[in-house]
Amino acid sequence: LIIGENDYPDVVLEVDYTTDVRPGKLVLYEAWGFPELWVIVPPGATRRRPAGVTIHRLVNGRFQSVRTSGAFPGWTAKEIHAALTEPVSSAATYRVLERVGRALGEREGTGPDDDPLWHVLGKRKLAEGVAQGRAEGRAAELVATVRSLLRARGKQVSDAFTQRAPALVR
Helix, strand or coil: CCCCCCCCCCCEEEECCCCCCCCCHHHHHHHHCCCEEEEEECCCCCCCCCCEEEEEEEECCEEEEECECCCCCCCEHHHHHHHHHCCCCCHHHHHHHHHHHHHHHHHHCCCHHHCHHHHHHHHHHHHHHHHHHHHHHHHHHHHHHHHHHHHHCCCCCCHHHHHHHHHHHC
16 A cells, blocks of 8 residues: 555554554554554453554544444444454354444445355355255155155055155265
């Protein structure tokens, strides 16, 4: 990124492991005009610098600390910290990301169908679902045929056969 030549990103992410960015770097980010800065202090921080996210939004040329992101509508500092520092994303984090994604889509006038990758993945999932449905249908048809043949020959067929037989066909 070349300041003054390239478009700015919506958010600058500063991971603050050892030094507090507020005394020096914050004024630089402000002077450069970045619209939003997230300062993340990872878990295991000190009492002086507790773990968390601080969102700084540029308002009239000055950074103001805010609770929610302007770039990602409704995403709170606490939720951002959880999403970026959880070893494995939780169900709660997925719900938050879905909420933020919907809000972002509404703001931008887009949705999942406008995303080429999501569109391809959706088609793939649909094809997989159709194939699975066909396989299950064939298995059920085969089980019904075998059951009918056995009954026609005077053989008793238990309900357990009907329940377990589809697994044998796959």
